[in-house]
Amino acid sequence: MKQYIIQRISYSLVILFFVSILIFVLGRALPGDPVQSAVMSTGMGVVSDDVIDDFKVQFGLDKPLHIQYLLWIRGFISGEWGRSIATGEEVLPMFMHRLPITLELFLGSVFWSCIIGIPFGIISALRRNSWLDVTLTTGAIIGVSIPVFWEGIIMIYLFAVIMHIFPPSGYVPFSESIQGNLLSMAMPTFIMGTQGAGLLGRYVRSSLLEVLGHDYIRTAHAKGLKERAVIVRHALKPAMIPVVTIAGLAWGYVVAGSFIVEYMFAIPGLGRMGVNAIFSNDFPVIQATLVMVAINILIVNLIVDLIYGYIDPRVRVQQ
């Protein structure tokens, strides 16, 4: 197992090296000058060429590309991720400030996905082809299909403007107010969660159906175990593999996928930061965000593989 982990980490570092070059080159290939863009966004008055050139020097954009790359890598490793051209903030604190927010959004959405999707999937599988199965399956498809922005605005008007249950938007840190935090994150996590729940329900249903057809389930029934015991003890655990897969994939896509929800609910997360940076060609932020996303995906894939081993003994044996 130890050798397996070391091998996976080594592969990951090689992948990361190539990813960093790709991110750097693609970032520079994007059309548009980020400094000029920042000047235009400020929306005020005359800025001369020499001031714009000074800014380029400040951000190291006057140096040859390979030097810029080496300086960036050195800075990245030593924790100096540079300064955002578009917002003026230091990138590392900017990232670290938003990471827990997006993490909370992710965990909240996984929570909603699980408590909605798993029971739906189980019920659908157990009542296969019944009216309940059809209803839940339709619900799952609707859950996946509803555009997030539409669902978001409807929920805001319903639960905030009309019923005054939740705040319409904004983020309250957990450290500031637990109640405020839960209330501010309820709608955004629910919306992201319902998207995942539909998908998860479908996966759990098909996975459980497959497991229920196996010989050992029949054996369990033959032993005289109650239906509940067969499901909970013997069928559910192997059927959970897709849940782990989806959670892993969801985290991989959370930065890009959370943008609409973060934008709509005014949540200062990584998704909004990353997409804003791309649109303003803010190299330091784009590079840091994409490298961290790559690192994330590599780590999550590793963890998912390890969890597979825990859930499914056959994986451990193969390893």
Place this chain on the structure above:
Amino acid sequence: MNYLKRLLTITGILFMMILAITHLPDAMAQEAKPGQNVNPGQNTQPGWMDWSETYCPDKPVRGGYLRLAWPLYIGVMNPNHMPVLDWMTMSQMYEKLILLDANYQPTIPWLARSWQAIDDTTMVMKLREGVVFHDGSPFNARSLKYQMDWIMDKDNAAWTRSWIEPLESVEVVDDYTVKWHFKRPWGSFLGTMASVPGFMISAKALEGDAALTKVKRIEREIVSARRKAADNKHIEKAHEAKKKLDELEKQLEAFAPIAKTAKPLDTNPVGSGPYMLESFSTDNHITLKRNPNWWFGPSIGMPDMPYFDGIKVSVIPDPSVRLANLKAGAIDSIILDAIQYRLVKDDPNFNVATFPINWLVFLTFNHAKGPCADIRVRQAISHAIDRKALVMGTQFGLGRTASCMYPDDHWAHNPDLQPVSYDPELSKKLLAEAGYANGLTLTGFTINLPEAQAFAKAIMAMLDKVGITWKPVFLSITGMIEPFRNLDFDVVGNLYPWIQEPDHIATLLYDPASPFNNGRSHNKKAIELILEGRETLDETKRTKIYFDLEKTLYSNYEDAWLWWPNAVLASSRNIRGYNLDMLLKYGEGYVFSHPQWFKDGRP
């Protein structure tokens, strides 16, 4: 998303317009003439100094945090650094030397009490006494001089350095008098001091900020010098590096003690405004608290000013969600998009006001290459556009058709010019004369905002009627930079916000030396007039120069100016002390002297 950023910047600037609204009466303009002392509390009171019941029947009440929403986070909080994306919040923390009147003329003394030109290149300015910055340091001649020197120092990376390029030096005459020395006559000096460089900052805070910057630079240089000094292969270079190292270490010793206790101004603003920074959470909110030492209230016998305990500005990017927040009572006041006006105009829960703002929506022509280099094509395009229909159809009537660049309430606006007439037949004729009788296809782009798309499509339809096919693509600001640079367009849908000092927009758009003269306009007469206006001090002469400039640009169809927008402000009825008439009549003079309050001291 940068197009959102633009939208938000635009909306943000709209909001700022609430604080910079104009229309000053002649009486006010006369009372605040340069050189005249109009210290509040004295007998010569300008019209805006009215806090009686005619201004507002309610008595002001202290208390409560005003909750506002802004599409973008403020950015950095030093106005001289980039980017600043929320000037409204900025202007609550910092105050300017001079305020603009209703015609955008810098005539209202604020932190400057009076000013007098001694000759073409010297101006004496008296400063207000008793003003204290948020860190307790005084505002005086030395602090002003320090700030201007700080801006001019390249090390401090102030983007406003371009703005004060004509400044030679600032001389301290006494504690509250400075003498400005210019390199050459500087006609836009007062306008510049009524803008970003005129936001006064604590010299103590600036000194700390500068020390931090210098220490950072010196430390970097020390690392490099140490490396070179240790190089045994190049003895001579190593020797030089050692000498430099000694020098740098001495410099470090000088700045390190100041830097040790200093805080970067970008995140620790220190102005003299009615509110000061309480807390901020990037991209989430910025919260200001009441400045108990604000000089203005006591100076007019109203020490409770400002009335709110603070202001919380939440960052809400989506306009529909901002409106939802207002309707849910989560915020107290917002600027709306034109399309949202009808959603609130009859709502009894809100006060809704519309007012003109100093922005310009226009089409930029490519003068350097392509069909638009021919004046007949520019004329044809300009006459093919029905500006009234554009404003009604795409702005829901919230705008004024434009004749040229300066808005109709701006002192530099030439009142003799009328918006270019809508005449499709003339357009067709001009096109035929230009050799495009069988039609013309033009390229271009505009910002990828929904409202920009709406107006671009309307223009496409109008041009189509005269045989011009305009094929714009919709780009983010960043995406526009390359095609602008490469002149890869014929016609661009454009916007210029914040038209205050006339030299700034004229230089930016029509001076060949400007990096933002995207259409490569090169109108010799206009260039001469721009230079003349920049160096003319006499107001009457300057006004005539800008009238002539507009006429010159107008006659040459330099661009197609479309409309000057109006803004929509919706506020909770609980907010008191808001007087639209005075706002429109006295501009910034009213805005900064008439803080609002909650009816019962709470939202």
